[in-house]
Amino acid sequence: MSELWVERHRPRTVGEIRGQASVVQRLSSYANLLDFPHLLFAGPPGTGKTTAAMALTRDVFGPDFRNNLLEMNASDERKLESIRTKVKQFARTAPYGDAKFKIIFLDEADALTHDAQGALRRIMEQYAQTCRFILSCNYSSKIIEPIQSRCAVFRFRPLADIEVSDQVKAVAKSEGIGLDDEAAEALVRISQGDLRKAITALQVAAALEKNISRSLIYETSATAPPESLHQYLMACRQDGFHAARRRLRELLDKYGLAGTDFVNQLHRELYGADFLSEIQKLELTELMAEIDFRLVEGGGESIQLDALTARLSKLLS
Amino acid sequence: MVASDWTERHRPASERQLEGNEAQRKKIRTWLDQWQDGIPDKPGILLIGPPGVGKTTVARAVAADMGWQVIELNASDSRNAGAIRKAATHASTHGSLFMTPGKKPPKTLILLDEVDHLSGGLRAISTERISSLVSGENTDNSKELKGDSGGKAELLNLLSNTRQPVILACNDEMGLWGRTSSTWRTARDRFTRHLITIRFDRASDEALRRIAMRVIKEEGFTADPGAIDELVSNNPGDLRALVRDLQVMCTLVDSNLTKELVRENIETGVRDTTVEIFPGLDVLYRSRTATKAMTAARSLDKSPDDMVAWISWNNGVVFTEKEAIRRGSYSLSLADQLLTTRFRNTAHRSWYWGSNLAGLSASVTTSKPVEGRIFCTYPGFLRRGSSWVKKSVVNRLAETCGCSTKAVREELLPALVAVQSDNSEDFSISMALQLSPEEHAAISGLKLSHRSTKKLMENYAIELENLLSIKDVEEPVSEGLIEDLSEEENKDSGQKTLF
Numbered sequence: 001m002s003e004l005w006v007e008r009h010r011p012r013t014v015g016e017i018r019g020q021a022s023v024v025q026r027l028s029s030y031a032n033l034l035d036f037p038h039l040l041f042a043g044p045p046g047t048g049k050t051t052a053a054m055a056l057t058r059d060v061f062g063p064d065f066r067n068n069l070l071e072m073n074a075s076d077e078r079k080l081e082s083i084r085t086k087v088k089q090f091a092r093t094a095p096y097g098d099a100k101f102k103i104i105f106l107d108e109a110d111a112l113t114h115d116a117q118g119a120l121r122r123i124m125e126q127y128a129q130t131c132r133f134i135l136s137c138n139y140s141s142k143i144i145e146p147i148q149s150r151c152a153v154f155r156f157r158p159l160a161d162i163e164v165s166d167q168v169k170a171v172a173k174s175e176g177i178g179l180d181d182e183a184a185e186a187l188v189r190i191s192q193g194d195l196r197k198a199i200t201a202l203q204v205a206a207a208l209e210k211n212i213s214r215s216l217i218y219e220t221s222a223t224a225p226p227e228s229l230h231q232y233l234m235a236c237r238q239d240g241f242h243a244a245r246r247r248l249r250e251l252l253d254k255y256g257l258a259g260t261d262f263v264n265q266l267h268r269e270l271y272g273a274d275f276l277s278e279i280q281k282l283e284l285t286e287l288m289a290e291i292d293f294r295l296v297e298g299g300g301e302s303i304q305l306d307a308l309t310a311r312l313s314k315l316l317s
Numbered sequence: 318m319v320a321s322d323w324t325e326r327h328r329p330a331s332e333r334q335l336e337g338n339e340a341q342r343k344k345i346r347t348w349l350d351q352w353q354d355g356i357p358d359k360p361g362i363l364l365i366g367p368p369g370v371g372k373t374t375v376a377r378a379v380a381a382d383m384g385w386q387v388i389e390l391n392a393s394d395s396r397n398a399g400a401i402r403k404a405a406t407h408a409s410t411h412g413s414l415f416m417t418p419g420k421k422p423p424k425t426l427i428l429l430d431e432v433d434h435l436s437g438g439l440r441a442i443s444t445e446r447i448s449s450l451v452s453g454e455n456t457d458n459s460k461e462l463k464g465d466s467g468g469k470a471e472l473l474n475l476l477s478n479t480r481q482p483v484i485l486a487c488n489d490e491m492g493l494w495g496r497t498s499s500t501w502r503t504a505r506d507r508f509t510r511h512l513i514t515i516r517f518d519r520a521s522d523e524a525l526r527r528i529a530m531r532v533i534k535e536e537g538f539t540a541d542p543g544a545i546d547e548l549v550s551n552n553p554g555d556l557r558a559l560v561r562d563l564q565v566m567c568t569l570v571d572s573n574l575t576k577e578l579v580r581e582n583i584e585t586g587v588r589d590t591t592v593e594i595f596p597g598l599d600v601l602y603r604s605r606t607a608t609k610a611m612t613a614a615r616s617l618d619k620s621p622d623d624m625v626a627w628i629s630w631n632n633g634v635v636f637t638e639k640e641a642i643r644r645g646s647y648s649l650s651l652a653d654q655l656l657t658t659r660f661r662n663t664a665h666r667s668w669y670w671g672s673n674l675a676g677l678s679a680s681v682t683t684s685k686p687v688e689g690r691i692f693c694t695y696p697g698f699l700r701r702g703s704s705w706v707k708k709s710v711v712n713r714l715a716e717t718c719g720c721s722t723k724a725v726r727e728e729l730l731p732a733l734v735a736v737q738s739d740n741s742e743d744f745s746i747s748m749a750l751q752l753s754p755e756e757h758a759a760i761s762g763l764k765l766s767h768r769s770t771k772k773l774m775e776n777y778a779i780e781l782e783n784l785l786s787i788k789d790v791e792e793p794v795s796e797g798l799i800e801d802l803s804e805e806e807n808k809d810s811g812q813k814t815l816f
Binding site: 022025026029038121122125128129139146150264267271278281282285292293296 | 322323324325367368369373391394430431433434488555557558561562564565568569582605606607608611619620623644647648651652654655658666667669670673674677678680681682
């Protein structure tokens with residue numbers, strides 16, 4: 001296992017992309033035309049923005065696509081000055097080989113400063129002949145309006161459960177791994193629409209066993225299965241603080257959870273719990289948010305989680 | 318090589334091909350006429366307007382019409398004192414180089430685009446430093462100017478000395494004045510002494526429709542009328558975005574653009590300005606469970622900070638129960654507190670809690686379901702410069718009463734608002750101060766968008782006009798006369814060039 005599966009199974013062409021049907025339909029017409037306007041991809045992580053950009057580039061330029069591609073993500077320096085120098089330099093020179101234009105892919109463009117975005121707008125227009133921009137971002141509202149106006153906007157939605165489970169099954173099959181429906185379902189739960197997360201979790205579990213079970217997925221991905229989180233909530237409600245705290249410790253040990261992981265996973269179960277009233281859900285959300293906040297700020301794990309358990313026991317009983 | 322990008326290919330080459338903004342373009346033409354007979358008092362124009370209404374286009378078209386060369390500096394160039402000085406020197410020498418004997422030297426238009434992104438301050442850079450930079454004699458790297466240093470100061474210098482036309486363009490003039498509350502007024506006055514300010518409006522739907530039809534025809538496509546309407550309503554006033562979308566849609570069809578196709582594709586491609594936040598909020602406020610509320614909240618596509626702002630503004634508008642507002646406010650303030658960590662830690666955690674708390678506080682906090690129509694509004698504190706009307710009233714009052722604006726703000730204005738708020742029909746005070754209809758509505762505490770306010774403003778405008786026409790002792794010159802005069806002048810100048 002020398003390669004990340006997310007990379008190995010990344011679709012190479014626009015046609016191979018699964019899900020995002022309406023986006024793919026429009027992108028493949030660009031791929032056929034071998035030309036496209038500036039593009040802005042907006043959507044949550046792991047929904048295929050980078051994949052789509054790379055696939056489109058490859059479709060348009062062929063295997064040597066890297067020659068005419070400038071890829072910049074948040075890890076590169078992207079202040080105002082680097083937009084003015086690096087991007088502009090790349091944009092103004094003629095494309096390599098017989099390509100009609102170059103592509104500049106700015107990943108995580110919402111992390112660009114306001115001034116840097118301002119510098120970008122005119123470059124996008126002046127060098128539209130020789131250069132196409134593809135921008136990707138999580139929240140399109142972080143991209144200034146003049147840039148949105150210069151781009152064709154594509155909105156990527158979180159993948160549906162069925163799309164994630166089809167994909168992980170396909171990956172498992174091609175890697176020769178046994179994956180039953182229950183385990184696939186666990187992967188879907190962990191991923192929350194983020195295919196990258198699902199495939200990474202699958203690879204981690206596959207490193208241990210050839211046939212993957214549901215509990216193996218949960219154990220290797222530092223995620224508590226929903227029923228044990230429910231048991232914890234019920235213990236708070238019925239058995240009181242001591243019993244609940246014991247259950248909490250077991251949970252943390254068994255699945256190797258950090259305090260904040262636990263709080264977040266517990267919260268995901270909260271809205272579905274039918275023994276809580278809606279206003280109670282708000283109260284508990286506030287409680288968990290505050291505990292998580294303190295943990296992130298460096299509060300002691302056992303003290304904060306004990307406080308959570310104590311408050312839960314009081315609120316629920 | 319023909320531009321493959323439609324927005325470039327269909328950019329009008331002449332001022333006459335432009336659509337919309339008639340009054341504004343008339344101002345520009347007057348300015349151009351002044352340039353025919355020497356250097357006008359105000360050698361520059363400042364174009365202000367939202368993206369995609371044609372500011373850059375109009376500047377370039379004007380230059381083409383007048384036979385001017387263009388030197389352009391935009392936000393993608395370094396615009397420090399040295400760079401601006403270089404452009405200015407270049408412009409003036411350029412004119413003399415290409416001079417034909419016996420003819421006036423051709424002008425060179427200096428176009429500074431996106432001046433609101435000019436990040437340098439107003440502090441001037443020493444003359445020696447600039448000239449050593451311009452002449453290229455500078456060998457000392459430490460003297461190199463970084464970024465936009467001294468850009469604004471040099472811009473002012475350019476405006477006061479230039480013999481060439483200058484056009485500045487921006488979205489938001491406050492970016493040019495600087496946002497420091499103590500100095501922006503002075504900065505504005507120093508600039509506007511040399512500038513004619515022209516505000517561009519968003520193009521009308523009718524103009525957008527005409528342009529869309531023309532572009533489609535020139536590209537050899539046809540379209541259903543419904544398809545055009547759909548595109549226009551998706552891009553309110555933004556010409557460039559409209560043409561951009563047209564190009565996208567046309568790659569999907571062979572010859573005819575149908576309404577169905579447009580509608581199908583618009584949903585994945587909506588820009589932010591058109592994402593309908595209000596219907597989204599409507600669903601959110603009607604949600605009765607946490608799960609439904611969060612589905613609605615996610616569809617809003619607002620970052621958590623914006624969401625907290627929107628919801629805390631609208632909770633007070635939508636909820637009638639005091640307890641619901643109290644409960645919601647508590648959650649929102651907690652959300653806000655958590656969101657402060659986004660600057661120090663990875664943002665995702667606080668984003669998650671922020672959006673969850675905001676979503677819940679707008680839904681499950683109320684004990685009775687929200688019924689009837691919901692009138693959510695745009696958060697006032699997110700709107701920049703929302704109190705511009707008041708600002709102008711304050712200045713007017715300060716002038717009339719001879720006291721400081723601070724005194725007006727703290728003592729006079731509250732009193733005036735209190736008097737007016739129940740007597741919006743009483744125009745006497747506003748008349749005496751000669752306030753504009755908008756200003757009258759503002760001090761009466763009325764919302765400009767309401768139909769009743771508009772009616773009131775109309776009435777007020779009529780009365781104000783009556784008042785002013787009585788006051789005017791001079792007989793107004795009829796428009797016909799002015800036109801006659803200008804025509805004669807034109808004839809004259811035409812004859813001069815003939816001989």
